[in-house]
Amino acid sequence: MTSHDNDAFKPIATVDLAIFSLSPAGLSVLLVRRANAPFSGGWALPGGWIHIDEDADLEAAARRVLKEKTGVETPYLEQLQSTGSRNRDPRGWSISIVYIALLSADDVAERQDALAGEAEWRPIEGEGVGLSLAFDHASLLKEAIGRIRSKVEYSSLPGHLLPVHFTLSELQSVYETLLGRKLDKSAFRKRMAEADFLEPVEGEMRRASNRPAQMFRLKDAQSLALFDRRI
Amino acid sequence: MTSHDNDAFKPIATVDLAIFSLSPAGLSVLLVRRANAPFSGGWALPGGWIHIDEDADLEAAARRVLKEKTGVETPYLEQLQSTGSRNRDPRGWSISIVYIALLSADDVAERQDALAGEAEWRPIEGEGVGLSLAFDHASLLKEAIGRIRSKVEYSSLPGHLLPVHFTLSELQSVYETLLGRKLDKSAFRKRMAEADFLEPVEGEMRRASNRPAQMFRLKDAQSLALFDRRI
DNA sequence: AGTCTTAGTGTAAATCTTCAACTAAGTTAG
DNA sequence: CTAACTTAGTTGAAGATTTACACTAAGACT
Numbered sequence: 401m402t403s404h405d406n407d408a409f410k411p412i413a414t415v416d417l418a419i420f421s422l423s424p425a426g427l428s429v430l431l432v433r434r435a436n437a438p439f440s441g442g443w444a445l446p447g448g449w450i451h452i453d454e455d456a457d458l459e460a461a462a463r464r465v466l467k468e469k470t471g472v473e474t475p476y477l478e479q480l481q482s483t484g485s486r487n488r489d490p491r492g493w494s495i496s497i498v499y500i501a502l503l504s505a506d507d508v509a510e511r512q513d514a515l516a517g518e519a520e521w522r523p524i525e526g527e528g529v530g531l532s533l534a535f536d537h538a539s540l541l542k543e544a545i546g547r548i549r550s551k552v553e554y555s556s557l558p559g560h561l562l563p564v565h566f567t568l569s570e571l572q573s574v575y576e577t578l579l580g581r582k583l584d585k586s587a588f589r590k591r592m593a594e595a596d597f598l599e600p601v602e603g604e605m606r607r608a609s610n611r612p613a614q615m616f617r618l619k620d621a622q623s624l625a626l627f628d629r630r631i
Numbered sequence: 632m633t634s635h636d637n638d639a640f641k642p643i644a645t646v647d648l649a650i651f652s653l654s655p656a657g658l659s660v661l662l663v664r665r666a667n668a669p670f671s672g673g674w675a676l677p678g679g680w681i682h683i684d685e686d687a688d689l690e691a692a693a694r695r696v697l698k699e700k701t702g703v704e705t706p707y708l709e710q711l712q713s714t715g716s717r718n719r720d721p722r723g724w725s726i727s728i729v730y731i732a733l734l735s736a737d738d739v740a741e742r743q744d745a746l747a748g749e750a751e752w753r754p755i756e757g758e759g760v761g762l763s764l765a766f767d768h769a770s771l772l773k774e775a776i777g778r779i780r781s782k783v784e785y786s787s788l789p790g791h792l793l794p795v796h797f798t799l800s801e802l803q804s805v806y807e808t809l810l811g812r813k814l815d816k817s818a819f820r821k822r823m824a825e826a827d828f829l830e831p832v833e834g835e836m837r838r839a840s841n842r843p844a845q846m847f848r849l850k851d852a853q854s855l856a857l858f859d860r861r862i
Numbered sequence: 863a864g865t866c867t868t869a870g871t872g873t874a875a876a877t878c879t880t881c882a883a884c885t886a887a888g889t890t891a892g
Numbered sequence: 893c894t895a896a897c898t899t900a901g902t903t904g905a906a907g908a909t910t911t912a913c914a915c916t917a918a919g920a921c922t
Contacts, residue, residue: 410641411683413715413726450715452642452724457716482713482728484644484681485688493683495644495726497713569869584911586871610868611918629860800900815880817902840889841899860878 411484412494415461416447416537418480418544419470421503422561425523426577427548429541430469431533433518438490439534445541446519447496462499469519471511476502476560476622480544488536498540500547502560504621509563552578556597556625559618567606567613568592575631583631597625642715643725646692647678647768649711649775650701652734653792656754657808658779660772661700662764664749669721670765676772677750678727693730700750702742707733707791707853711775719767729771731778733791735852740794783809787828787856790849798837798844799823806862814862828856 419430431443446469448461455461459477467473477499484495508521522529527542551557558574559566572588592598598616605612650661662674677700679692686692690708698704708730715726739752753760758773782788789805790797803819823829829847836843 409680409683411644411681413642413644449640450642450724450726452640452717455717458713458726479712481710482689484692484728486683486686493681495681495689495728497715497726567869584913585869586913587911589870590910606869607919608868609920610866611870611920613869798900815882816900817881818879820901836888837900838888839899841897842887842889842901844900 412489412492413450414447414494414496415450415458415465415499416445416496416540417462417465417469417499417501418445418541419466419475419501419503420544420548420561421508421521422505422574422577423508423521423523427524427545427561428521429524429529429544430515431520431522431529431531432469433520434534435518442534443529443531444534445498445537458497459499462497462501466501470503470507470515472501472503472507474622475504475507476557476624478624480540480547483536483540496535496540498544500544502557504560505563549578551624553630554627556595556618559597560621560624564621565601565604565615565617567615569613570606571598571616579631588631591627591631595625595627643720643723644681645678645725645727646681646689646696647676647727647729647771648693648696648700648732649676649729649772650697650706650732650734651775651779651792652739652752653736653805653808654739654752654754658755658776658792659752660755660760660775661746662751662753662760662762663700664751665765666749673765674753674760674762675765676729676768689728690730693728693732697732701734701738701746703732703734703738705853706735706738707788707855709855711771711778714767714771727766727771729775731775733788735791736794780809782855784861785858787826787849790828791852791855795852796832796835796846796848798846800844801837802829802847810862819862822858822860822862826856826858 421428430446432446434440434442434444446465448465450461455464462477466475480498480500482495482497486493488494522531524545527545528538529541532538533541548557552575558578559571561574562570568589572583572585575588576583597619599619601615601617604615606615652659661677663677665671665673665675677696679696681692686695693708694704697706711729711731713726713728717724719725753762755776758776759769760772763769764772779788783806789809790802792805793801799820803814803816806819807814828850830850832846832848835846837846
């Protein structure tokens, strides 16, 4: 039939991940040092070939890479976009399907030391990490950051970066960090109540030298709640 | 190195398009009849292999397919999502990068008869076309319809389905068709003014047996304007 | 017991929506 | 020639929502 039935005409297919978490410096992304050519020794987003014998589908491939690099199995995971071109990989026409993963602070704390090999959390500054990245990963990361910033405006996204239990003040503070602006407390609480994605953890209170605060958890740790309006 | 340098381990890579336009019956999508196995004779979204010798990148591949099927070169085009799995194509592990294209009514009118081969506009009913489609195309189409319906709420999307010149009343009517509900005239006009994606065509008026209406065009026929709030 | 701090609620003023009426500008019928 | 008709485009009052900020609540610390 056509020449494209021949494997030599197939593009390379990879899955790459922008894995985010909160560090003291704010939103951070996991980068790995490449062991092999091309860009050997350079920083890149974690990723890898699709293993057609092992991965049932694209999302399974993304989860496999995530588990290999972080040990985390059930994060928030969403497909961002795909890029593909003749030039992005010197080895040939290549496609990358990019996923965004959000790790809860608990996941990060547990695996602190167990980070696979040459991996490192880098804080986001502006539209990137102030580092040049392999392939077109700087551009992919920029898109991922844009998507995250955009979704903070109208979704429960920040809830996926906190520990499993948190207070409303802590949640508001994450929204403020990611948005880069202060929010009104009563308006914030009204939105959270309307969006209906939190449930109080009965009896659990955050105690300090002040009035104790009710702790909450996400009703669903895998899905995003969308607001009717911007926050 | 790894076994994946061997082409036999690469997935199949295709680009598929959900091409929409407005017909008298409302939003419609272009379907083609498959000439070859698998699903020979069945309806499918237009698409095809990525030609690594010919296509510079994914979007170029999408534009090539679009031009082959419709003759249109500069539509509104946006990437929807990618699917990929072991099962979706009987020939093997396969990836599809799906694009949404919106054709202006002018484009459709010009090419009415020149539709390539066995292609046909089918009106959208509910979440599909009331027809079973090849591969997982019914599911891809459902996602595309969902994306369109969602974007009508907060973007200039409907403007890309009209002729190049149109009145505000015509635009409002498209919003109403796609949303399935009536909108308030003054609120609608206020949103359009705020979103600032239209410009009046000086001197051009729609004339009928009533007060003439100012005609407008999109400031940018390739990009979408996003509203601050829902319409 | 009083002070301090953060949690959580209440409220008045400002803004935005909704609904519907009103004016504008043409064509058509008589 | 003029009145009736139709759709374009604007205006405004009533109601709903948002915003800004102050207030009350509940604990720890001195």
